[in-house]
Amino acid sequence: MQQVIFRPARRSDLPAIVALLAEDALGSQREVVSTPPDPRYLSAFEAIAADPNQMLAVADEGEEVTGTLQISFLPGLARKGAWRGQIEAVRVAASRRGSGLGQRMLAWAVAECRARGCGLVQLTSDKSRTDAHRFYERLGFLASHEGYKLALPPA
Amino acid sequence: MQQVIFRPARRSDLPAIVALLAEDALGSQREVVSTPPDPRYLSAFEAIAADPNQMLAVADEGEEVTGTLQISFLPGLARKGAWRGQIEAVRVAASRRGSGLGQRMLAWAVAECRARGCGLVQLTSDKSRTDAHRFYERLGFLASHEGYKLALPPA
Numbered sequence A, B: 001m002q003q004v005i006f007r008p009a010r011r012s013d014l015p016a017i018v019a020l021l022a023e024d025a026l027g028s029q030r031e032v033v034s035t036p037p038d039p040r041y042l043s044a045f046e047a048i049a050a051d052p053n054q055m056l057a058v059a060d061e062g063e064e065v066t067g068t069l070q071i072s073f074l075p076g077l078a079r080k081g082a083w084r085g086q087i088e089a090v091r092v093a094a095s096r097r098g099s100g101l102g103q104r105m106l107a108w109a110v111a112e113c114r115a116r117g118c119g120l121v122q123l124t125s126d127k128s129r130t131d132a133h134r135f136y137e138r139l140g141f142l143a144s145h146e147g148y149k150l151a152l153p154p155a
Helices: A011-023 A039-050 A101-115 A130-138 B011-023 B039-049 B101-115 B130-138
Strands: A005-008 A054-061 A064-074 A083-092 A118-126 A142-151 B005-008 B054-061 B064-074 B083-092 B118-126 B142-151
Touching: A005 A101, A011 A039, A011 A054, A011 A064, A011 A083, A039 A054, A054 A101, A064 A101, A064 B064, A083 A101, A101 A118, A101 A130, A118 A130, A118 A142, A118 B118, A130 A142, B005 B101, B011 B039, B011 B054, B011 B064, B011 B083, B039 B054, B054 B101, B064 B101, B083 B101, B101 B118, B101 B130, B118 B130, B118 B142, B130 B142
Parallel strands: A083 A118, B083 B118
Antiparallel strands: A005 A054, A054 A064, A064 A083, A118 B142, A142 B118, A142 B142, B005 B054, B054 B064, B064 B083
């Protein structure tokens, strides 16, 4: 495997990240790919970059972005005031699946949560993503919760 | 029903909120109740208050706090850069369950998410909380995801 660096995303990574989100089976129905990226993605990137409790990250393999995820560091009262690290929008390039990259990227993200003092890491995964479920369970995650979503259509 | 105000929590609400967290079947094993509250709760309260993307809220019924929840407003790239409102740590006082208070509190929280421009509201609920699952489903939430947790014990 080529050397991989996991690092916070830069604005110049945005087209590659949006492409990874759109490459996904569910994402292909939800995302729009264009050059330059849709301004809604740029707004979201700026909001993430402005929030010290958000980290958008990429797997960088010699100038090619081959993976992405976002960590939200969440303060909360429950569990004696434990911080939570929440991982969202995990994607690995199709060409790199099965290579161990996803596992290394998640291990890196969990270490980032630990370094920030989190007592818990949490994520949700669509029930249709059975391969992902086995992946998270191998990493020690427990499917202890039901994950609920409520879409809010524009008014 | 007495008039209820849903509002951001004040520091003086902290003992009542911790008591609500601890009253819960799962919370009773995870929380510590003391006067004054354990300093870890105060630190967590301050972290929430300092973060404009966090809102700890209470149901206030004439000086008695009868419910609580936390909303995290999360920027993200997925779904065309949609903001998400995430609801955590929902609790209703035992004496007020079945009164409709929980439903009103959740409806208020969803409206807050809508007012902040969120395209999605999400929450997870422990798989043992089957009453809560019926409650969320009545409110229109779909259990579309598996919710994974990984505890990070102190090093």
